[in-house]
Amino acid sequence: MNIEEINKGIVIKNIQNFHPIHTFECGQCFRWNKTDDNTYIGVVRDKVIEVELRGVDLYIYNISQEEFYHRWQDYFDLARDYSIIQEKLKIDPILKRAIDYGRGIRILNQDPWETLISFIISSNKNIPHIKKIIEYLSRSYGSMLIYKGKEYYTFPTPKQLSGLSIEEISKSKCGYRAKFIHAAVERVSNGDINLDYISSLSSHQTREGLISLYGVGPKIADCVMLFSMGKYEVFPTDVWIKRLMEYFYFKKPTSIKEIRKFANKKWGNLAGFAQQYLFYYGRSHGEIFK
DNA sequence: CCCCAGGCTTTAC
DNA sequence: GTAAAGCCTGGG
Numbered sequence: 001m002n003i004e005e006i007n008k009g010i011v012i013k014n015i016q017n018f019h020p021i022h023t024f025e026c027g028q029c030f031r032w033n034k035t036d037d038n039t040y041i042g043v044v045r046d047k048v049i050e051v052e053l054r055g056v057d058l059y060i061y062n063i064s065q066e067e068f069y070h071r072w073q074d075y076f077d078l079a080r081d082y083s084i085i086q087e088k089l090k091i092d093p094i095l096k097r098a099i100d101y102g103r104g105i106r107i108l109n110q111d112p113w114e115t116l117i118s119f120i121i122s123s124n125k126n127i128p129h130i131k132k133i134i135e136y137l138s139r140s141y142g143s144m145l146i147y148k149g150k151e152y153y154t155f156p157t158p159k160q161l162s163g164l165s166i167e168e169i170s171k172s173k174c175g176y177r178a179k180f181i182h183a184a185v186e187r188v189s190n191g192d193i194n195l196d197y198i199s200s201l202s203s204h205q206t207r208e209g210l211i212s213l214y215g216v217g218p219k220i221a222d223c224v225m226l227f228s229m230g231k232y233e234v235f236p237t238d239v240w241i242k243r244l245m246e247y248f249y250f251k252k253p254t255s256i257k258e259i260r261k262f263a264n265k266k267w268g269n270l271a272g273f274a275q276q277y278l279f280y281y282g283r284s285h286g287e288i289f290k
Numbered sequence: 291c292c293c294c295a296g297g298c299t300t301t302a303c
Numbered sequence: 304g305t306a307a308a309g310c311c312t313g314g315g
Contacts, residue, residue: 027296123297129313130296175311180298217298238296255305279296 001078003068009050009061010068017082018058019104020051026105026280028227030118030131031138031155041147043138044075045111046154048147062147077106085273092266094248095274098281105276108227112195113188114155115228116210119220120180129173136172137161158189180215187213199229206231218256232272235263241275243289244282 002013020040024032032042038053049072050061063072073079086103090096117137122130134155141156141164161169162185169178187193198209206229210221219238225231237245237256245259246252267274282289 119296120298124295124310125297125312126295126314132313170311173312176298176309177311215298219297223296236296240296283296 003065005065006059009059009063010065012058012060012078014056015053015058015078017086017104018053018076018078018106020053022102022104022280023076023106023108026102026276027127027283028223028276029108029110030127030134041152043145043152043154046143046145048145048152050147075109077109080106082106082273085270089267089270089274089277095277098277101284102277102280105280107232107272107276109230110228111155112199112224112228113158115224116184116195116213116216116220117155117181119223120184120215121174121177122223123177123215123220133172133174137169140172158185161185162189177215180213183214184216199225199231203231203233207234218260226272226275233264233269235260235267235271235275236279237263237275238279240282240286241279244278247289 001015004011004013020032020038021034024034024040024042029042031044032040035041035050036052039050040052041048041050043049048062050059052059052061060068060072086099090099118130118134121133125133135153138153138155141160142153143160145152145154161181164182164185166178166182169181172178174181188195193209193213198206201209203225206225207218207221210216210224211218216224219236222234222236225234226236235241237259242254242256242259245262246254249262250259263271263274
């Protein structure tokens with residue numbers, strides 16, 4: 001990678017297989033917002049980051065080169081060669097179509113705690129509403145950051161949320177999910193469950209551990225594993241993926257369990273990448289599956 | 291007004 | 304084991 005430090009940021013020259021729109025709109029994250037053409041601002045852990053694709057060069061603002069190698073290369077998954085992944089997956093003609101459409105997707109390496117709560121909130125909700133709830137929680141209980149004179153808020157830590165009543169959490173408009181969030185805060189902040197430890201286990205054990213949380217089922221567990229724990233063999237199967245898989249592969253109604261098994265066998269430790277390309281393609285071509 | 295939105299828990303076969 | 308009902312809330 002050809003990287004240069006510039007005023008207030010870095011630039012990666014001639015970047016391959018990274019596009020901000022595809023990466024930030026493919027459903028894996030909720031705190032990146034478009035501010036201009038090919039420009040996004042996001043709060044990641046304890047920093048506000050601005051990303052802009054200008055031609056073939058990627059500008060990342062509010063970080064140094066040293067920080068890039070220390071944290072952000074991993075967060076944006078920029079050390080991974082996605083062309084190899086794409087080559088392997090493109091053997092499948094349907095994936096070829098999906099990859100051609102979403103070529104610039106990268107799977108972000110997000111914070112497990114934030115990812116867990118975000119996907120607990122996501123159940124039975126649309127994306128704008130999910131983002132609103134997360135924004136409310138961050139503004140109310142996170143820490144304030146200033147970037148270019150504007151206020152931003154970190155996603156609250158377990159400690160910052162501990163002690164809140166279910167009623168207080170409900171003020172975020174998260175509805176019946178408040179009791180799930182409350183339970184997760186309790187179990188994580190009192191040390192009953194340690195997300196870093198859980199992520200170090202085998203995929204099966206990680207999954208079991210996550211599902212042991214109240215309000216966390218197979219779909220949410222898979223999202224947390226894929227988006228924040230580097231478990232790339234999972235295949236989060238939601239209603240969109242289910243519809244798409246039935247339409248393209250099974251030609252008949254198929255259980256989620258069977259779809260996951262199929263994907264695992266077909267794509268192995270690349271199933272998570274396949275899911276992201278398919279999901280993004282499916283969301284953008286939803287009318288096909290009606 | 292009714293229906294749905296990136297699921298889960300509970301209850302009933 | 305698998306299948307259906309009910310769930311908070313906001314927007315169409």
